[in-house]
Amino acid sequence: MKKTGESIFILCLAASLFSGCSSFRNFLDTSLIRTDVFLSERHQLKAREYEESGELQSALLHWKIARKLDPGNSEIERKITALKSAMEKESEQHFATGIAHFRNQAPDSARREFLAALRCNPNHKEAFDYLKNPPPPPPPEVKSDVSPKKKKDKDAKDKDASEKGASKEEKTDEVKPDKEAENIEKSLAQAKQLLAAGQYEKVLPIADKVLDHDYLNTEAEDLRNASYYAMGKKLEQKEDYLAAMKTFAKADPYYKDVREIIAGLKERLKKKAEVHYRQGVRHFINEELPLAIAEWEEALRLAPDHKRASQDLESARKMLEKMKARQQQD
Amino acid sequence: MSKKVIGHLILCCIFVLAGCAAIRQEQPRNPSEPFEDEFIIVRASQWDTIPYLAEIFLHDRSKDWMIRECNGLEQSEPGQGLAIPMKPFAFGGLTAEGYQTVPILSYHKFSKDRSDKLTVTEAAFKAQMEYLRKNDYRVISAEQFIAFLDFKDQIPKKSVVITADDGWDSFYDIAFPILKEYGFPATLFIYTDFIGTNHAVSWEQLEIMSKQGLDIQCKSKSHRNLAVLKKNESPKAYREEVEKEISFPTQLIAEKLGKKCSLFAYPYGESNSFIAETLKKYGYRAGFTLTGGDNPFFVGNYMIHRYPIYGQHELEEFKNNLAVFREENLK
Secondary structure: OHHHHHHHHHHHHHHHHHHHHHHHHHHHHHHHHHOOHHHHHHHHHHHHHHHHHOOHHHHHHHHHHHHHHOOOOHHHHHHHHHHHHHHHHHHHHHHHHHHHHHHOOOHHHHHHHHHHHHHHOOOOHHHHHHHHOOOOOOOOOOOOOOOHHHHHHHHHHHHHHHHHOOOHHHHOOOOEEOHHHHHHHHHHHHHHHHHHOOOHHHHHHHHHHHHHHOOOOHHHHHHHHHHHHHHHHHHHHOOOHHHHHHHHOOOOOOOOOHHHHHHHHHHHHHHHHHHHHHHHHHHHHOOOHHHHHHHHHHHHHHOOOOHHHHHHHHHHHHHHHHHHHHHHHO | OOHHHHHHHHHHHHHHHHHHHHHHHHOOOOOOOOOOOOEEEEEOOOOOOHHHHHHHHHOOHHHHHHHHHHHOOOOOOOOOEEEEEOOOOOOOOEEOOEEEOOOEEEEOEEEOOOOEOOEEEHHHHHHHHHHHHHOOOEEEOHHHHHHHHOOOOOOOOOEEEEEEEEOEHHHHHHHHHHHHHHOOOOEEEEOOOOOOOOOEOOHHHHHHHHHOOOEEEEOOOOOOOOOEEOOOOOHHHHHHHHHHHHHHHHHHHHHHHOOOOOEEEOHHHOOOHHHHHHHHHOOOOEEEOOOOOOOOOOOOOOOEOOEEOOOOOOHHHHHOOOOOEEEOOOO
């Protein structure tokens, strides 16, 4: 019993020490952070670098970090106050220059100055407003020969017009009439005639032009698909399956039975490729390497994913190279 | 139970408690507490990676870039003191040398092997996403981009936004799985008359994608060109049509997906001030065109540029759309 009691006491002590250690380490860590003068100096250095390069916001940020790390340092406090005041002053100067440019109708120079004002003081609301919602530029100053009475009347008229200026009627003035609609209609009618006459190649540029203007024009999309479909059919009839497949692939896969046709053509091409592949094997057995290579190349042209043709072609090419090298040596 | 066993049990309890105390003390951080400070300082342990610290303190692993940019380093080392920014510390991507711009990519259709102007093949899309990942581009959400425009938040230096238009079924079949694989957020702008028709995604598919993080936004009801007056259409009829094209899909998307749209892609990318005013009236915060170009923070919220990505584009041309900084002396 006495032994157990002792061991409990020792273990409790150890446990408390462990937990105490971790707390102590932690205390050490935070106290180190609080007075990390070395780290503070690093940030002060960065701040000075930024100040020199004119990056005043970044400089201020690093001065503030330095202050957080070394709170009692009055030099840092002084630096921050001085920098803030300099930034505000600079910001106001840029803003005033910006206003002058704006009044002189130099919008680019004005914009640059407003940006510079905001760079020095991101809270400069007027500079921000000038950039985001610039007021209309002031009219150029011209000498007027209008009599004071006439001028007064004119000003009253202008004021009245500007008060009514926000009416919806005026705001829709900038709506463009749909001039293109008529041209599109004409183009589509012409394309339909060409399709009916079997001049499919001529339909395509017209349909593409309409689609360039309105990519959701279903009529133009249909004309385009119908042309590719008809051209593909023609090639299929001529048994030019590869060209037919490439043409069908340009149409929307969901148009008519395009997907089924492409699948069928792929199957046919595979079979044709297989014939060429076997022919190549025969040439290879007969040690006619160039002929074998030509057959396998054709097989791959028709069915690019024919694995055996691809492997055998590579081997045959290497063999041919070696043979040529040996012949040259001899 | 013998006294010996009870003694051992007590010992075990003490060890466990001591261990717990140690674990708790290892992380003297309570990230749920609101931070008044602009940043806090932590000392990275040997297990603390920067994404882990971002998860703990910023509640978002993907905000690791904020810690990296604030400290000007790529990796943390054990024992290293790090500043964790608790608030945005840079707005608008402004520097003395110029300003940040955000490329926004716009896709339409996808296909396994067929490409045309608006159809990008699966292989090409994958290669483009891989290029973004390998070259340290950060794909951000449209929401983050709008916060950047409004000067409310900062975004990574190499930010890119991905959008797709219309709601073609190939987006669901081909693009969405690839986006998920890369963990890239994206926005799909749908025109509601198209949904559920041939070649289009269904509302069920949209719901699935929405639940998995896809941002679904609006691209009108019928996809008519809103900036063009139809033949024999009166200005009054035009205005009514524009209102309908904007308000109807907003309601329908809210009903079907339970979400409020706040971003709008103009059909054919064309707009005018009346359309922009109508968008504001219905609570839209931004309008997206199809005109390629820079998007600095000062671009108009209702004239946002997007680069259309065409099927015939080679990877080299794709790279040309990824400018993230414009040089200009702002000293």
